[in-house]
Amino acid sequence: MQRRHLIHTAVAALSLLALPSWAQPAAPDLSPEQAGRPRSDKVDEAIRLLNPQFKFAKEGALVVGTTTGRLPFGAYATDNKTPVGNAPDIAQLVADSLGRRLELVSVAWADWPLGLQSGKFDVVISNVTVTEERKEKFDFSTYRNDTLGFYVAKNSKVQAIKEPKDVAGLKVIVGASTNQEQVLLRWNEQNIKAGLKPVEVQYYDDDVVLYLALASGRADTYFAPNGIAAYNARDGKTRLVGLFSGGWPQSAEIAVTSRKGSGIADAITAALNAQIGNGNYAKALERWSLQSEAIPASRTNPPGLPKK
Known part of the structure; x- marks a missing residue:
C-alpha cells in the first residue's frame, strides 16, 4: 500500500524560516517592454x-x-x-x-x-x-x-530515471489530480506487481515548501511538467534526471x-x-x-x- 502524504503550508510554516536562498530563482525580465524578446521579419x-x-x-x-x-x-x-x-x-x-x-x-x-x-x-x-x-x-x-520531467536536488544520489522501475522505493513529489500523477500511479502499480518497492507519493500545496523538501532530502525527486520545473532549475540548484512524454506512453x-x-x-x-x-x-x-x-x-x- 503506497504512502500518501499531503503537506500543507500551515503545517510547514516554521520550515520557511530555514528556506535556502536557492529556493528563490533569479528574477526573469518581467518588464512590459520585453527588450530581449526575439523579433522577426515577414515570412x-x-x-x-x-x-x-x-x-x-x-x-x-x-x-x-x-x-x-x-x-x-x-x-x-x-x-x-x-x-x-x-x-x-x-x-x-x-x-x-x-x-x-x-x-x-x-x-x-x-x-x-x-x-x-x-x-x-x-x-x-x-x-x-x-x-x-x-x-x-x-x-x-x-x-x-x-514533456514531464523528474528533477532532483543538485547533490542527489539519483542520477537517472529512464523507466518505471527506476522510481521504485523513491519518495516522489507530484501534483494531485494531474496527468503526471496518473502516470506515476500507473508505474507504481506496475512495480508492485513486479515485486518492487512502492513509491512514497508526496503532495505539497506550496512550491516553496516543495523545494525545501527536495533540498532537505525529505523527498527524492519532483515529477512535474518539464517547462515549469526546468524554469525553476535555471539557478543550477536542481537538475533533470528523466524526461517523459506528457501523454506517456503516447507522445x-x-x-x-x-x-x-x-x-x-x-x-x-x-x-x-x-x-x-x-x-x-x-x-x-x-x-x-x-x-x-x-x-x-x-x-x-x-x-x-x-x-x-
Whole structure:
C-alpha cells in the first residue's frame, strides 16, 4: 500500500524560516517592454499560405488568446496588464511572420475554446496539447514537445530515471489530480506487481515548501511538467534526471490552436518553421529555459493523444 502524504503550508510554516536562498530563482525580465524578446521579419511563404477568406478579429493585428497563470508559459509583467512568457514570445514571432501587429488577450483556461470559436481572438497560444478530441473542433500548428520531467536536488544520489522501475522505493513529489500523477500511479502499480518497492507519493500545496523538501532530502525527486520545473532549475540548484512524454506512453505536442478549417493553420506552421530555421525559435525557448522541449519542425494537425 503506497504512502500518501499531503503537506500543507500551515503545517510547514516554521520550515520557511530555514528556506535556502536557492529556493528563490533569479528574477526573469518581467518588464512590459520585453527588450530581449526575439523579433522577426515577414515570412512571405507563410503569408502566401494564409487563406484570403480568413477573417481576422482586428484589422492589421493577430489577436492571440493566452493564459497568464504561471511562468515560464505566461504571467503578467510588472505593469500588471501585459502578458509575458514563452507563449507571448511565440505569439510575437507568429505575428511578425504574418506581417501583423500582436495583440494579446488574457483568457482563463476554461474559456479559451469558446473565445476562439466565437472569433474573439484569431488563435490561442497557451500550452494547449494536441488531442484527437480537440482536433474535431480545432486545427493545430505544433511548437513544443509536451514533456514531464523528474528533477532532483543538485547533490542527489539519483542520477537517472529512464523507466518505471527506476522510481521504485523513491519518495516522489507530484501534483494531485494531474496527468503526471496518473502516470506515476500507473508505474507504481506496475512495480508492485513486479515485486518492487512502492513509491512514497508526496503532495505539497506550496512550491516553496516543495523545494525545501527536495533540498532537505525529505523527498527524492519532483515529477512535474518539464517547462515549469526546468524554469525553476535555471539557478543550477536542481537538475533533470528523466524526461517523459506528457501523454506517456503516447507522445504529445503543444500547439498554436486555431478554428477548424479557418485557413490559418498552414500559414502558422510555415511561420513557425521559418523561425525554427532562422534561430529565433531557439532563442524564444532559451529565454524561459524550455530548450529541452524544442521540436525539429512544426506540423499541422499531427496525431494527438487518443480519446479517453
